[in-house]
Amino acid sequence: MAHSKNPNEIVPLSEESKNIIRQVQTNFLPPDDFVHVGPKRYMCSKLYEKYKDEIYNFQIKNTDVWVNSYGRSGTTVTQEMVWQICNNLDFEKASKTPLIERFPFFEFAIYHSEEMESFLQKHANDPKKCASIKKLFTLEWEKTKVPEKRFFKSHLPLSLLPAEITKVAKIVYTARNPKDMAVSGYHFIKMYEDPPKFKKYWNLWERDLMLQQPYFEHIIEAWNIRNKENIFFLFYEDFVKDIRGTVVKLCKFFGKTYSDAQIDKLVDHLKIDNFRNNSSVNRDYFDYYPPKVENFVRRGKVDSHKDEVFTNELSKKADKWIQEQYKKTDMRFPNIPY
Secondary structure, three states, rough: OOOOOOOOEEEEOOOHHHHHOOOOOOOOOHHEEEEEOOOOOOEOOOOHHHHHHEEEEHOOOOOOEEEEEOOOOOOHHHHHHHHHHHHHOOOHHHHHHHHHOOEEEHHHHHHHHHHHHHHHHHHOHHHHHHHHHHHHOOOOHHOOOOOOOOOEEOOOOOHHOOOOOOHHHHEEEEEEOOOHHHHHHHHHOOOOOOOOOOOHHHHHHHHHHOOOOHHHHHHHHHOOOOOOOEEEEEHHHHHHHHHHHHHHHHHHOOOOOOOOOOOOOOHHHHHHEEEHHHOOOOOOOOOOOOOOOOOOOOOOOOOOOOOOOOOOHHHHHHHHHHHHHHOOOOOOOOOOOO
């Protein structure tokens, strides 16, 4: 297969943008590590540039399943739901194999593959851990053992992923109210450093200065192709409101049939209190990058912004920004009318 050049132009951030980001985060995602990619100027790690052609040319198979989203959109619970549906509700295997191994994060190795050797040395006396490290930290296009059916999670926008992805793979895209997402993202950063007041963090959102932003463009890309037979567009709010209905629709999307009792068991498995206590899904990469506080899976609540960090004034400001973004698209979040 011919190796094509990734058409997305890559440019550095301005010093002004870097200084704004430094007011919010310096350790977890240092501003010097960012670049703008593509005509929509998505914020990405500078390592995207190193591997841009490998990403663009990564061979997609028609058996591949992808869960794509902006981070903190309910991605993890969507991955587990999709994996279970596609794997005959194998709860036993899922309990023994971490989700990060069953459903790898496509760009994780892009960001961290250079650290693999140090982790292998650290765990040299633990063959099982070393096998897991190689699985997680090896770039996808360098893997020699490729399963017949592959599962991938990605937070990259669709236009920055392999060229054939929207034509060939099955894709479940999850979107979430930006105010709830911002709250979840803020708590995620707090796992690794002490950010300033939420108001400054939200300022990055409105300026599209967070990783993988512009946020609305990320969602609109998937929304605009939601009617393709290989695309399933899911609002997190709809999932929370009706887990069972979502499971039934996804079963149909993947051509799977289960009894009412089996579906009930999966629904119970996905309920937030059970999910939060499931060690298979709630550790993420904590063994390698230990957080300071909190669980990876938080509250899973819709409209959580109303009783957390948004003041009335900031909430109104955010609503105004959302309404301006709505002018670009006919996409509407279930709990935010136009």
